[in-house]
Each structure stands twice: as structure tokens, then as C-alpha cells.
Amino acid sequence: MFKHILLPSDGSPLSEAAMRKGIQFAKTINARVTGFCVGPELRHFVFDADIGPEFRKQAAAAVQAEVAKNLLAIKKAAKEAGVPCETAQEKSDQPYEAIIAAAQKGQCDLIIMASHGRRGVQGLLLGSETQKVLTHSKIPVLVYR
Amino acid sequence: MFKHILLPTDGSSLSHVAIQKGVQLAKAIKAKITGISVIPEQEYYLYQMQVRVKEETVKQHKVQANRNLSVIEKAAKDAGVPCDTFCEISDHPHEMITKVAEKIGCDLIMMASHGRRGVGALLIGSETEKVLTHSKIPVLVYR
Numbered sequence: 317m318f319k320h321i322l323l324p325s326d327g328s329p330l331s332e333a334a335m336r337k338g339i340q341f342a343k344t345i346n347a348r349v350t351g352f353c354v355g356p357e358l359r360h361f362v363f364d365a366d367i368g369p370e371f372r373k374q375a376a377a378a379v380q381a382e383v384a385k386n387l388l389a390i391k392k393a394a395k396e397a398g399v400p401c402e403t404a405q406e407k408s409d410q411p412y413e414a415i416i417a418a419a420q421k422g423q424c425d426l427i428i429m430a431s432h433g434r435r436g437v438q439g440l441l442l443g444s445e446t447q448k449v450l451t452h453s454k455i456p457v458l459v460y461r
Numbered sequence: 462m463f464k465h466i467l468l469p470t471d472g473s474s475l476s477h478v479a480i481q482k483g484v485q486l487a488k489a490i491k492a493k494i495t496g497i498s499v500i501p502e503q504e505y506y507l508y509q510m511q512v513r514v515k516e517e518t519v520k521q522h523k524v525q526a527n528r529n530l531s532v533i534e535k536a537a538k539d540a541g542v543p544c545d546t547f548c549e550i551s552d553h554p555h556e557m558i559t560k561v562a563e564k565i566g567c568d569l570i571m572m573a574s575h576g577r578r579g580v581g582a583l584l585i586g587s588e589t590e591k592v593l594t595h596s597k598i599p600v601l602v603y604r
């Protein structure tokens with residue numbers, strides 16, 4: 317069945333819950349996982365001359381620390397479950413594009429993600445990045461609530 | 462893990478692909494499956510035509526739904542996966558799909574990204590999107 321599952325995470329509680337369930341699922345079907353986290357490009361700083369280089373550096377470091385933390389959580393959960401795990405990260409202001417590209421690059425045959433991420437449950441709608449991944453992905457997507 | 466997978470079908474070729482994959486997954490993880498086909502209620506016929514016409518279309522829809530469900534039954538039988546099927550009547554398939562999933566205790570819904578209404582531009586199929594929006598149960602979407 318599925319051999320290689322991409323687990324995109326933004327570190328939100330919902331996405332962490334989906335990540336844990338994804339690892340359980342991988343364990344049952346003997347699949348391996350790749351944890352994936354997308355950090356923002358912070359491009360808007362380019363247009364704002366008042367933001368000094370020092371602050372940009374700090375912001376980039378904070379993003380990197382957050383990404384590393386999310387990936388570490390995936391690695392740890394996979395290790396505890398005994399599921400082979402790699403991690404990857406990307407900088408992009410369009411997370412869904414980066415997620416689909418990572419899935420294709422890693423030849424994943426399933427993407428597992430939460431119905432909502434950091435931006436929360438706005439009304440009853442499906443989360444924005446999840447919606448975009450579903451719209452554009454050629455690979456099956458398992459959506460957790 | 463997943464013990465009971467719901468496979469909604471509208472008889473479209475994409476939903477047949479999802480059925481095959483769903484049966485494979487059920488076999489791999491030793492789950493049982495339930496197929497469901499939702500046929501339209503078409504209450505508006507009551508106001509426009511004679512009731513008899515409504516009965517006739519419901520009958521035809523049922524024949525089609527049973528044909529769609531037999532695809533699931535056959536795939537499940539070939540794979541040796543325990544299988545049940547339902548035919549329900551509703552003008553809002555997504556409501557019926559999530560309702561049945563909860564009622565019979567499914568822990569996964571597996572469906573195609575698009576159904577009978579086809580690939581409207583690049584968007585995801587309308588019923589699939591509604592199921593995703595309203596379902597509390599995980600949904601696996603097949604392209």
C-alpha cells in the first residue's frame with residue numbers, strides 16, 4: 317500500500333495531533349515518513365527600509381528555531397514508534413506549493429495533514445493550506461480533524 | 462489503526478479508482494468496508510410533476526446506485542475484505558455520508574477528489590469538499 321508518507325507540520329496543536337496519528341498509521345502499514353516544515357521567506361522586510369539587518373537576522377533565526385523544533389518533534393515521535401523518519405524544510409510564502417514539491421521530490425505516495433493549522437478554525441471552513449494542497453496535489457491526501 | 466472504512470460512490474470512474482484503493486488499504490490493515498451510494502430525493506418533483514414521476518426516477522436512481530454498490534461488493538469479495546453496502550436518499554450527499562459514517566462507527570472516509578460533476582477547473586470536487594468541511598472523521602482524498 318503506502319510506502320512513504322509526507323507529514324507536513326506547522327507546529328500547531330492540530331497539526332501535531334495529525335502528525336502523531338500519521339506516524340501510528342505509518343507504523344501499522346510499515347511505511348516510512350518524511351517530516352516537513354515550511355518557514356516563511358520574510359520577503360516583506362525587503363520593502364521596509366526601516367527594518368534593520370539585525371532584526372532581520374533575529375527574525376530569520378527565530379523562524380529557523382521554530383522549524384527545527386517542529387521537525388525535532390516529528391523525529392522524536394517517529395523514533396518512539398520505531399518508524400523510519402527523515403526530515404526536510406523549505407522556505408516559502410506559499411506552503412502548499414512547497415508541500416507538494418517536497419512530496420514529489422521525495423516520491424511520497426501519501427500526504428497526511430490536519431484539517432486546520434496555525435490559522436485556526438475560521439468558521440467551519442477547511443484550513444487554507446490544506447485546501448490548497450488538496451486542490452493541487454496529484455498524490456492522495458489524508459485529512460485529520 | 463483504522464477498523465472500518467466508508468467508501469462513498471457516485472459511479473464515476475474516479476470514484477471507482479478510490480474504491481479499488483480503498484479495498485487495497487482495507488486488506489492491508491485488516492479493516493472492513495462499507496459502501497454507500499446517495500441518491501437524490503428530488504422533492505421538487507412533487508411541485509412540478511405527478512408523484513408517480515418521482516417514484517419512477519427514484520426507482521431508476523436506485524437501480525444505478527445498486528450497480529455502483531455492486532462494484533464495491535465485487536472488489537471487496539475479490540480481495541476477501543468484509544463488506545456492507547447502503548443506499549440512502551438525500552439531496553445533500555455530504556450530510557448523508559458524514560451521518561452514516563458516524564452512525565455505523567466508521568473511522569475513515571475514503572473518496573475521490575472529484576466525482577460525477579468532474580474536474581471543475583482545478584478545484585476539488587464539491588461533495589468531497591463538503592464532506593471534508595463537515596466530517597469529524599479523517600478523510601483520505603484520492604486523485
